[in-house]
Structure formats: structure tokens, C-alpha cells
Amino acid sequence: MFKAKVIVKRRAAILDPQGKAAEQGAKLLGFNNISGTRINKxxxxxxxxxxxxxxxxxxxxxxxxxxxxxxxxxxxxxxxEAK
Amino acid sequence: MFKAKVIVKRRAAILDPQGKAAEQGAKLLGFNNISGTRINKxxxxxxxxxxxxxxxxxxxxxxxxxxxxxxxxxxxxxxxEAK
Structure with missing residues (x-):
């Protein structure tokens, strides 16, 4: 048996609306030093x-x-590998 | 400047419908050896x-x-740390 770990990322050129939304929220809450948030799987x-x-x-x-x-x-x- | 990497995971006891959906699709496509799929951020x-x-x-x-x-x-x- 195996344990698999997969990371799925949008390509850099593709808009990430979920990341944008989190960052907009951050700005509203006063976190002004955060930028370029990308949320992937x-x-x-x-x-x-x-x-x-x-x-x-x-x-x-x-x-x-x-x-x-x-x-x-x-x-x-x-x-x-896992047991 | 710093680069942050965050992993957000549902607790093990919490249902993961997205993971369940992927796995159901896997079964339909004939991948019979895959189990316990959890999709996190x-x-x-x-x-x-x-x-x-x-x-x-x-x-x-x-x-x-x-x-x-x-x-x-x-x-x-x-x-x-990043430059």
C-alpha cells in the first residue's frame, strides 16, 4: 500500500478568485502586508x-x-510506502 | 519580506464531500485501488x-x-525569508 500526496495548482497566468476574495477580506480587516494569495489543493x-x-x-x-x-x-x- | 505557505485541513472526523465526489468518480472510471481521498487547501x-x-x-x-x-x-x- 502507498500513501499519495498530490498538489494541484492553477498556472500562474490563471486568475484565482478564491485567493483574491481572501485577500480582499484581509485588506478589509486591516492586514495590509499580505499579497499574492493563491489557494490551491x-x-x-x-x-x-x-x-x-x-x-x-x-x-x-x-x-x-x-x-x-x-x-x-x-x-x-x-x-x-505505508503499512 | 517572507513567503508563507499554509495548509488548511478539515479535521479527520469532518466529512469531505469534495474528496468523496472525486473518489466516486474514480470508482466509476475503474480505479479500484484508491481510498480515503481528502482534498484540503x-x-x-x-x-x-x-x-x-x-x-x-x-x-x-x-x-x-x-x-x-x-x-x-x-x-x-x-x-x-524571501528577497
Missing amino acids: IIEFAVNLADKELAEKEVKEYCEKLLSNPNIEDFEYTLE | IIEFAVNLADKELAEKEVKEYCEKLLSNPNIEDFEYTLE
């Missing part, structure tokens, strides 16, 4: 396979088909 | 302060008041 799950190559294949496909939007996002992942 | 921003203590105070307050919901989420952050 960190995803964790277990992969119930013994073979690392097969596990990686499944993680990659899961990222490409469900966890990210390939038009506007990039992903990176790490796989760690 | 990773947030990056700049803090335009020279003093680390002040920067930390601002990051903490930003997390508590805007980036997380203290009833169901926990956060952790790292601060890194």
Missing part, C-alpha cells in the same frame, strides 16, 4: 497496490482525469 | 514585513480569521 489518499509502478500509473491517471483540470492546472505528487 | 502568499515575529502574527491572524474555519479545520504554516 493538496490531496491525500491511499493506493492499495503492492507494486510501485502500478500505483504510480493509477495516481497519475487519477490526477489527470479527476483531480486536476489539465487546461488550467498542473499537478505534482509523491508516493510513500 | 494549500495557500501561498507574501508577507511584506521585515520582522519575522510581526510577520508570524499577521499570518496567524490571517489563517484564523479568513483562511480557515476554526470549528472544523486546523492549519499549519511555514514562513521563509
